[in-house]
Amino acid sequence: MDRLEPHPVTGGPSTSPATPGGGWPGDPASAATPVARTAARVRRLASSAADVAELQARISVCRACPRLVRWRESVAREGRRAAFADQPYWGRPGPSFGDPEAEVLLVGLAPAANGTNRTGRMFTGDSSGDFLWAALHRTGWAALPTSVGAGDGQRLEGMRVVAAVRCAPPGNAPTGAERATCAPWLARDVELALPHLRVVLCLGGIAWDAALGAARDLGWEVPRPKPRFGHAAEVPLRTPSGQVVRLVGCYHVSPHNTFTKRLTPAMLDEVLAGLRG
Numbered sequence: 001m002d003r004l005e006p007h008p009v010t011g012g013p014s015t016s017p018a019t020p021g022g023g024w025p026g027d028p029a030s031a032a033t034p035v036a037r038t039a040a041r042v043r044r045l046a047s048s049a050a051d052v053a054e055l056q057a058r059i060s061v062c063r064a065c066p067r068l069v070r071w072r073e074s075v076a077r078e079g080r081r082a083a084f085a086d087q088p089y090w091g092r093p094g095p096s097f098g099d100p101e102a103e104v105l106l107v108g109l110a111p112a113a114n115g116t117n118r119t120g121r122m123f124t125g126d127s128s129g130d131f132l133w134a135a136l137h138r139t140g141w142a143a144l145p146t147s148v149g150a151g152d153g154q155r156l157e158g159m160r161v162v163a164a165v166r167c168a169p170p171g172n173a174p175t176g177a178e179r180a181t182c183a184p185w186l187a188r189d190v191e192l193a194l195p196h197l198r199v200v201l202c203l204g205g206i207a208w209d210a211a212l213g214a215a216r217d218l219g220w221e222v223p224r225p226k227p228r229f230g231h232a233a234e235v236p237l238r239t240p241s242g243q244v245v246r247l248v249g250c251y252h253v254s255p256h257n258t259f260t261k262r263l264t265p266a267m268l269d270e271v272l273a274g275l276r277g
Helices: 039-048 052-059 066-077 127-138 176-193 205-217 265-274
Strands: 104-108 159-163 199-203 234-238 244-250
Touching (some): 039 052, 039 176, 052 176, 104 176, 104 205, 127 265
Parallel strands (some): 199 244
16 A cells, blocks of 8 residues: 655645645545546546536546656656655645636646656646746736645636646657547547636647647637747637637747747746737
8 A cells, every 4th residue: 555645735645646635735536536547437427427527527537648647656656756755745636726617728738747747737846847837927817826735825816727638658758649549638628617618728848739629629720820929929719609719829938949048038028918819
């Protein structure tokens, strides 16, 4: 049996990976949450999720991609970064975080092995997240300039953070098959957001392609040829009911972009501030 370790924010005991319903702060699932173990089961459980809470619970226990399950759990048990060796790891798919009635969905690529895979919150626990949360706070979306983990008081108003792939992949590189298996989760996230949704913000080209794929799967009107990703690129997408949703691109907040100044704080602030227009 996995040993119990104190959560770094709340102090409550947890296994690594966290047991569904076992007391991890903010865990959306319970022992009774149905588990997807195949791509077909992902499609069924995503499409039948009645609301955001139920969808995130189902996402957080998904086991449909064997390679990703092995990787995320091996990191949680034996592959922890030395600085976090005494902490329990979430070790499960990352559920969304933020306002369940958000006007903006922020789409990332995938959890980091020692970030979301450790903390259980999107873009939390690594340098990419630090860069993003500081900007979200400066532009009025986030309550705090840092995100540590559940129980830290962080919240988003008007925005919810999701991802193209919900498990930490080896080398930060999910395969095409893994991206396709995970796609129905994102499509349902977008569909459930529609009553309030105005903007989908995509961090990087993979998130851009995933959002366009979700729009097509939902029957939205998507321009042809496929719109090209770019920083501050913007494309209007039209739903079958005639609702227009802005698709906006932004360079990813990875160290590769932020350390080289390809993406600066000012550039990110400008995109985030523009989402209110």
